Amino acid sequence: MTKFLNLCASGLALGAALTLPAQAEMMKQLGKPEGALSIVAWPGYIERGETDPAYDWVTKFEQTSGCKIEVKTAGTSDEMVSLMNQGGFDLVTASGDASLRLIAGGKVQPVNTDLIPDWKRVDDRLKDAPWHTVKGTHYGVPFMWGPNVLMYNTDVFKTAPDSWDIVFNEQNLPDGKSNAGRVQAYDGPIYIADAAIYLKAHKPELGIENPYELNETQYAAALDLLKGQRKLVSRYWHDAMVQVDDFKNEGVVASSSWPFQVNLLKADGAHVASVVPKEGASGWADTLMLHAQAKHPTCAYMFMEHSLNSNLQSDLSVWFGAVPSVPSACTDKSGMQTAEGCDANGLKDFEKIWFWRTPTSSCEAGGCVPYHRWVSDFIAVMGG
Amino acid sequence: MTSPAIFAPRSGVLARAADWAIRHPRMFVFLMVLPIVLWLGIVYIGALIALLMQSFFSIDEFSGVVQHEFTLKTYAELLRPSNFAIIARTVAMAAAVTLASAVLAFPMAYFAARYARGKWKALFYIGVMLPLWSSYLVKVYAWKLVLAKEGILTWIFAQLHLSWLLDAVLAIPVVGGNSLSVSYLGTFIVFVYIWLPYMIIPVQAALERVPAPLLEAASDLGATPKQSFRMVLLPLALPGIVAGSIFTFSLTLGDYIIPQIVGSGRLFIGQAVYTQQGTAGNIPLAAAFTVVPIVIMGVYLWGARKMGAFDAL
Numbered sequence: 001m002t003k004f005l006n007l008c009a010s011g012l013a014l015g016a017a018l019t020l021p022a023q024a025e026m027m028k029q030l031g032k033p034e035g036a037l038s039i040v041a042w043p044g045y046i047e048r049g050e051t052d053p054a055y056d057w058v059t060k061f062e063q064t065s066g067c068k069i070e071v072k073t074a075g076t077s078d079e080m081v082s083l084m085n086q087g088g089f090d091l092v093t094a095s096g097d098a099s100l101r102l103i104a105g106g107k108v109q110p111v112n113t114d115l116i117p118d119w120k121r122v123d124d125r126l127k128d129a130p131w132h133t134v135k136g137t138h139y140g141v142p143f144m145w146g147p148n149v150l151m152y153n154t155d156v157f158k159t160a161p162d163s164w165d166i167v168f169n170e171q172n173l174p175d176g177k178s179n180a181g182r183v184q185a186y187d188g189p190i191y192i193a194d195a196a197i198y199l200k201a202h203k204p205e206l207g208i209e210n211p212y213e214l215n216e217t218q219y220a221a222a223l224d225l226l227k228g229q230r231k232l233v234s235r236y237w238h239d240a241m242v243q244v245d246d247f248k249n250e251g252v253v254a255s256s257s258w259p260f261q262v263n264l265l266k267a268d269g270a271h272v273a274s275v276v277p278k279e280g281a282s283g284w285a286d287t288l289m290l291h292a293q294a295k296h297p298t299c300a301y302m303f304m305e306h307s308l309n310s311n312l313q314s315d316l317s318v319w320f321g322a323v324p325s326v327p328s329a330c331t332d333k334s335g336m337q338t339a340e341g342c343d344a345n346g347l348k349d350f351e352k353i354w355f356w357r358t359p360t361s362s363c364e365a366g367g368c369v370p371y372h373r374w375v376s377d378f379i380a381v382m383g384g
Numbered sequence: 385m386t387s388p389a390i391f392a393p394r395s396g397v398l399a400r401a402a403d404w405a406i407r408h409p410r411m412f413v414f415l416m417v418l419p420i421v422l423w424l425g426i427v428y429i430g431a432l433i434a435l436l437m438q439s440f441f442s443i444d445e446f447s448g449v450v451q452h453e454f455t456l457k458t459y460a461e462l463l464r465p466s467n468f469a470i471i472a473r474t475v476a477m478a479a480a481v482t483l484a485s486a487v488l489a490f491p492m493a494y495f496a497a498r499y500a501r502g503k504w505k506a507l508f509y510i511g512v513m514l515p516l517w518s519s520y521l522v523k524v525y526a527w528k529l530v531l532a533k534e535g536i537l538t539w540i541f542a543q544l545h546l547s548w549l550l551d552a553v554l555a556i557p558v559v560g561g562n563s564l565s566v567s568y569l570g571t572f573i574v575f576v577y578i579w580l581p582y583m584i585i586p587v588q589a590a591l592e593r594v595p596a597p598l599l600e601a602a603s604d605l606g607a608t609p610k611q612s613f614r615m616v617l618l619p620l621a622l623p624g625i626v627a628g629s630i631f632t633f634s635l636t637l638g639d640y641i642i643p644q645i646v647g648s649g650r651l652f653i654g655q656a657v658y659t660q661q662g663t664a665g666n667i668p669l670a671a672a673f674t675v676v677p678i679v680i681m682g683v684y685l686w687g688a689r690k691m692g693a694f695d696a697l
Contacts, residue, residue, distance in 0.1 A: 181562035187649060234566035236649035249532035250563060372443055372666045375659055380466030383650045
């Protein structure tokens, strides 16, 4: 049996070695548009006005470039990685917990920023971000980003809470009642980083530098904090719509959340607001990346340019409750976004955001706790 | 030489093929069955075996890379308190849901089999099947609204001045919680609602087959209604109940949507598999978790077969 399994294993390894792609060359110049483009994207990222006629950033691109866009939506980062591994796609809107895996796996190719005239418009703080730039080589164009904000009920909190303390430690809220059963936390192991961000500010003796690179002591402290939080949390949120409903019908008054839910609830007349507390917050940043064996590279480059120089950044940031990677999109009236809208979605808080990254054991300090342990331990916390 | 044919061979490929098939009935059957065997063997069993093999690998604690060497370490991990709690929780829920479904389904099925006639019978079938026609997700989300803290059920209890009753139920440790929609009780209610039709139909089929004269004979011989239920009706309907329980039990074991929408955030087996095979990349542990319901159902089906459940399907 062992022998048989080993045989299978070496077969797998051999297969992997054979399919390992040669490092793709960076494009030097654009060719003729290929007439088609296939994109793996988050739901709602590539809109052609079919959901709501006001939100359309595809039709015009298709008309001017002649590239017919085909979208494959993916619900999780893992699905994106797996689709890109299968191949047959040109672009992907990868989040920080997928982008480095794609680069390490050789599934995406370096992007020649000289071929994207409007690269200069990208937020300077994102141009060399570590989730798409490896050893000075760019592997993509920043697409959208957003913070994981603290959403709160304005009837309970007359003034904005300034700390994550209200969701981590038992206490009486301003309305005099305990927070037990009235706060929520995100249902994902990456939430351990949120606890680490809180501890970084409140327990400096732990010496947390980066919430995604935790050593054993720091990690244990974060887990302890979350175990205490378990007693306060009735339900962890996973689905944005479920959280919206919990704020409306379940008596939840404070939780980590996305601007998306905040905007949705506000539009519905609910009394909520959001804040990035003084400790800072975690966040997500998506990058448009080009497949190593893309069949339509010219169209892909044209779309990357389009993503920076059109109504896309502006309208998408309204649609999704995100922040444009092109700061001028907030004010240049290229779409519906306004300076206030960008601020509401988190533009001013960039410095306070720790963007999602997959924790690995090979961190700078060395000996960090890898992600698969985050998973099993967070399961234990939730089951506690 | 084979015996000479009475007629000369017909011309045409199709005709020849037909003649050949008639002369070789065994080969013909073999060819007919081949695609099904290939489908079952390669696509179904093959995929399952590929998955099961993964469970004998392990993940390297340090780098998080899957090591393709035979080990039982991953199965040992299932016995960790947090993982074992997931299994125990899921099995307990499946057992409770099955029991409640059986208790609820029996009187409904009995009424339909014994008393409903004509259009009432049609109405019964529509009533049982109707929930199956609408989307599963819609039903679960609807239940979330019904069970919410500020939802319909709480309102009804308040109108009836029975809020104290609801509060008392929610105060029960373990199964209770902040509101019905974030407690085990809520998960249980939704599970029972969703899987109930799968119990009613086989029980009804089994009850239809119990001859009415048997019950009359029982009472003629002096059995009380209770006795004839216990000694005649129940044993004869049992295969149907067991058949229904196969559905409710296995469906609850594998479901990962309901506990995510209505529940306390504590994981069930399906959710654990979903989380482990994701970014965690811990396919071996996900595969080991998958083996648990397979083993449980294997034992269960073996027992069900002994009770004659497959005759009632």
